[in-house]
Amino acid sequence: MPEFEKILRQMRSSPAAVRFKDLRKVCEHYFGAARQSGTSHAVFKTPWPGDPRVNIQDDKGKAKGYQVRQVLDAIEKLHKGRTDER
Numbered sequence: 001m002p003e004f005e006k007i008l009r010q011m012r013s014s015p016a017a018v019r020f021k022d023l024r025k026v027c028e029h030y031f032g033a034a035r036q037s038g039t040s041h042a043v044f045k046t047p048w049p050g051d052p053r054v055n056i057q058d059d060k061g062k063a064k065g066y067q068v069r070q071v072l073d074a075i076e077k078l079h080k081g082r083t084d085e086r
Helices: 002-013 020-031 065-083
Strands: 042-043 052-058
Touching: 002 020, 002 065, 020 042, 020 052, 020 065, 052 065
Parallel strands: none
Antiparallel strands: 042 052
């Protein structure tokens, strides 16, 4: 999907400049609907044991850079798990 690829490229190149709504869109694509929302935070469930969640926070329309990096790590872990299953 070109839109997600564009957002992912921006996330990788400049984590501090990502809009919260774009990060949320990516999280919904990879992890489904947020378990918690309605506040400045959105929490997404991930499919692995341990700490199975991704937490993102709206900071005046922007995503927090460290949370963008955590989402990228979670997406990579998700992709790695899919290739390990094959």
